[in-house]
Amino acid sequence: MSLNSVNNILGSLEIQAKLQQQPFQSLLSCWAEIVGVAIAAHTRPLSIQRDVLYVAASSAAWAQNLTFERQRLLVKVNGVLPTPLLDIRFSTAYWHSKTETNKQQILPPQQHPSHLDEDITLLSEVSLTAKTANTAFADWAKTVQARSHHLPLCPQCQCPTPPGELQRWQVCCLCAAKKFSNTFDS
Template sequence: MQSLHQILRCLQSQILTPEQQQFQQLCECWPEIVGTRARVHSRPVSWHRGILNIATQSATWSQELTLKRMQLLYRLNQKLLFPVEDIKFSTAQWRYPAQDQQRVSRTSPSDDFSQLWHNHPSRVGFPLIVTESCINSAVTPLTAFQQWAHTVQQRSQHLPLCPQCHCPTPPGELTRWSVCRLCAMQNLES
């Protein structure tokens, strides 16, 4: 009698390409290679022609791991039976914390977008409440716009002000850019 784990490994070796098998081995040994602190902030995302691509949570982690790249390559090549030629670190494919990876793989694309929106810095936690009286009272486009403007004004009264333009700004934007998104874009353009 073989254990289920052994049977699954046997099936995987028959189904997966050699490159997919190598990537699976890389994923399994990455936490051990990178260490306790960094494994939470990084994870393998692809493996192609000897190059391992790692998603990192932030540019800081990307830079830190890039500085340790040669050590990590040495450890990987000591552990694996196939050569790892290089490691590339990027924040581009980081989406979710590592502990949510299994949950994310079972979600639909619409769940992915709702998760992204939930964590977006411009998000303000107000529910959009549309009552029947709002719909019926919006007789013309002008009155509809006026009702919308009034609702937006009421919602934004409690928000902190952008230090640059003094407009109400979601707290997430101030945390991320220290100014509102419009001022942040103007600062990037200039």
């Protein structure tokens, strides 16, 4: 087998992959016109795999109702696509994508309640020439103690606590986590 034939095979595989993506891209562009504005607001096409369209739904109720309507929707979708689909599957599993949830949870480090304004140069001053693990741990403990010496104490456990945590929860993050877990357990 020559190298040229391998290149031809790879080229034809790339073309097939593009042809398989094009129907999905065209479906995405006209999804609201196919299914209607109300359904489009609560659904998002995810992929086409083995002639099955996978669609994310905003709730289990929408997924169930659309499952009952899938034959009617399949006729509409197949009217637009060059190759007909065999089925449509609705699920709530991927309604909230990772990028959406990450955008909501990411804070700049300066806004995090546990942020300390001081440089972290003290931690880098830990002796790198420590002979044993015990010596290295002792050096690290001294550094952490010096760093947290000026911090206010948690009213519950008396541990040094960043001021942002006290402002947000009135206790340190560990005491707050215990309080929140006890609230949800009962």
